[in-house]
Amino acid sequence: MTDDPGTVRALSGLLAVQHAAVYAAAAAGGALAPLRPVSDPARLLAQSAYGAHRELRDRLVAEILGRGGSPPAAEPAYQLP
Structure with a gap:
């Protein structure tokens, strides 16, 4: 089904945020790993966030494809603070 281009564009914007x-x-998670065991609670939180964002990312990809759009690819890297 082809959907409103504005909806697909908005979903694509959300997907770009999820990629980041x-x-x-x-x-x-990688930065916290060498600080074990003191970093274990924060590392577990990072792992949980990673899984939740991946799940939402995958749902957005499916939604965009289902609406006839082309989901944007992730950037090779992002600048972190």
Whole structure:
């Protein structure tokens, strides 16, 4: 089904944010790993965020495809604070 281009564009914008969030959560987990065991609670939070953002990312991809759109790809890297 082809949908309103504005809706697909908005969903694509949300997907771009989720791509960045997945990247950031993975980077946070990786940065915290060497600080174990003191970093374990924060690392578990980063792992949980990573999984949640991946799930939302995948749902957005399916929604965009279902509406006849082409989901934007993730950037190779993102600038983190």
